[in-house]
Amino acid sequence: GMDGLASAREGGLTSVTYEARKAPKSWKGSPAESMIDLDSVTEATAFFEGSAGEAAHQFPANANVAATIALCGLGMDDTRVRLMVDPDTKCNTHRIHAVGEFGEFQVEMHGNPLASNPKTSMLAALSVVRVCRQLLDPVVL
Template sequence: MKKVMLIGYGAMAQAVIERLPANVAIGWIVARESHHQAILARFHGEVTPLVDPLACDATPDLVLECASQQAVAQYGEAVLKRGWHLAVISTGALADSELEQRLLNAGGKLTLLAGAVAGIDGLSAAKEGGLQRVTYQSRKSPASWRGSYAEQLIDLATVQEAQIFFEGSAREAARLFPANANVAATVALGGVGMDDTRVQLMVDPATKRNTHTLHVEGLFGEFHLELSGLPLASNPKTSTLAALSAVRACRELAQC
């Protein structure tokens, strides 16, 4: 039986718990202390709640971050220095170039999950042959952008038609929209980098889906990919596919 440590106990972590593959068990959950009693009751004491992953006195087979960019910054380096395997869904944390270097040099094993977008394997392959241009566009409903920096750029309550409200680099997008733009960071890290990946963020009052559009050009040719996914019912900022990406990491662990 493989044992996973979850960092986070929000909507994505709940989705992972509900879909956990056979031969994989949650051993520890890093969460706010206010959640600890609920965790103990839910798992009948078989899962240990923690406020810090380093309080674990065993070795998890996988540490799965399902929380936030802040959690990656707070715990990532220490987890990797323990020699543990860390899988990150909040890839936007690596928009901080200093943090990225610390994580890459910390030891252990760092896996960046594909999250809510497809085609990262093709993008990485194209990189081997010379990428020239990568553009990523995210189109989401007003509800998905509420509580974010988008509220300072556009009136989400009155928008009547699809509008682009942000254009810039993946680094800027990941920093300004930490809960919404992790896909932009994933695309950038798989392709031409944080500063050269162009990002457009769009609000569309006519949609209930999260649509990710990727256009890639290079010496290999070009490809255009569009993925239209549903957000988690419990959190419109989180893509169902992103949660399933974390589940897949657990399934791959079970097959090791």
């Protein structure tokens, strides 16, 4: 998704929307608790819609993906973000929808939450491992 966004930006990216959908326990301890009653949610519900900059500022422990998408695409002000709580999910779902001169694409990823920190996914931790490997050997695919 990040490669696609950066490439699309070169050719006229016009809109990027990112949606994060997580279980209630993944939003515990975040400002979401003051925006929605996480313990009584019965269906998938959006509790935040705004820019990536606003999401990163209000949800620094949960919105790292939003910031990354913004940096690869349209920036922190022009990337739209929707944060959702879903009592029926066990995974963290990330959706990117991009439109531009190149056409349009959607990317959706369902990641298992990291057992020690359900605010993030296992893949985020594995991403750190990959970056460390790249520091030692820059030809890592």
